[in-house]
Amino acid sequence: MKWEYGEAYKRHDMAGEIRLPNDSVVQVCDWTAEMPDFMRRADTIFVDPPWNMGNVRTFYTKAEKDRPGMDFLAFSDHLWRRLDDIRPATLFVEMGKEYLADYLMAAKEHYRYVTFYNSTYYRRRENKCYVIHATNDFQTRRYAELEDKDEAEIIAWVAANHPYGCIGDLCMGQGLIGKRAYDNGRSFVGTELNYKRLAVLVDYIAIRERMRQPMCTAEAPGTPVSSPATDPGSVASS
Numbered sequence: 001m002k003w004e005y006g007e008a009y010k011r012h013d014m015a016g017e018i019r020l021p022n023d024s025v026v027q028v029c030d031w032t033a034e035m036p037d038f039m040r041r042a043d044t045i046f047v048d049p050p051w052n053m054g055n056v057r058t059f060y061t062k063a064e065k066d067r068p069g070m071d072f073l074a075f076s077d078h079l080w081r082r083l084d085d086i087r088p089a090t091l092f093v094e095m096g097k098e099y100l101a102d103y104l105m106a107a108k109e110h111y112r113y114v115t116f117y118n119s120t121y122y123r124r125r126e127n128k129c130y131v132i133h134a135t136n137d138f139q140t141r142r143y144a145e146l147e148d149k150d151e152a153e154i155i156a157w158v159a160a161n162h163p164y165g166c167i168g169d170l171c172m173g174q175g176l177i178g179k180r181a182y183d184n185g186r187s188f189v190g191t192e193l194n195y196k197r198l199a200v201l202v203d204y205i206a207i208r209e210r211m212r213q214p215m216c217t218a219e220a221p222g223t224p225v226s227s228p229a230t231d232p233g234s235v236a237s238s
């Protein structure tokens with residue numbers, strides 16, 4: 001079975017660094033092998049990585065890539081090394097129950113204040129997840145507004161209200177972080193394994209940029225060659 005994500009990838013060149021409005025940049029890459037330098041621009045990271053090895057395998061299969069030859073803790077070590085390299089002032093990590101304690105302990109090794117919010121995904125009570133919030137800044141160490149909110153609402157709130165210059169996401173998927181940062185006129189950077197998933201974000205922005213153009217002017221860079229039928233902005237992250 002192939003996952004096509006509305007075929008947005010057919011409308012955009014997904015090779016190399018993809019430059020987007022507000023000095024934003026994204027790139028298709030596997031951070032177990034490499035990470036682009038521009039990721040170091042992020043002073044806040046919000047990342048929703050795979051939550052266990054089953055998840056890792058599923059995402060690599062969807063990306064039509066070989067599964068990494070390592071267990072989940074080794075995979076997570078790669079992620080923590082990348083985060084250590086970026087050193088964001090604030091880190092949010094979305095996690096499932098299975099490895100929540102491991103991720104909380106890892107966050108505690110890097111930050112003074114570590115807390116987490118009870119959350120859900122796809123706005124269903126039975127889809128439980130957690131969003132870890134880690135920082136050295138006493139003032140922003142916990143946001144009461146984020147408790148018991150769906151992950152999509154947490155992302156929207158953070159993108160609109162948390163103080164940041166550039167928000168990063170190492171696992172962009174279909175780009176909720178990028179979409180909400182763009183909606184707020186803010187800068188973001190990100191990486192994603194699967195070019196078909198990342199193309200959904202590029203398409204979302206291209207559509208909105210085209211709508212902002214006055215009639216009868218040259219097309220904006222990244223404008224899709226054909227109009228997609230649906231608004232990809234409403235897709236849930238999975």
Ligand SMILES: C[S@@+](CC[C@H](N)C(=O)[O-])C[C@H]1O[C@@H](n2cnc3c(N)ncnc32)[C@H](O)[C@@H]1O
Nearest residue numbers: 030031048059171172173174175176192193237
């Ligand atoms: C749970 S999803 C994130 C969903 C995202 N928040 C969204 O808005 O769609 C996890 C993402 O991590 C990506 N991923 C997994 N391993 C990766 C790796 N080593 N490098 C880059 N991306 C990776 C997967 O392809 C998947 O899209």
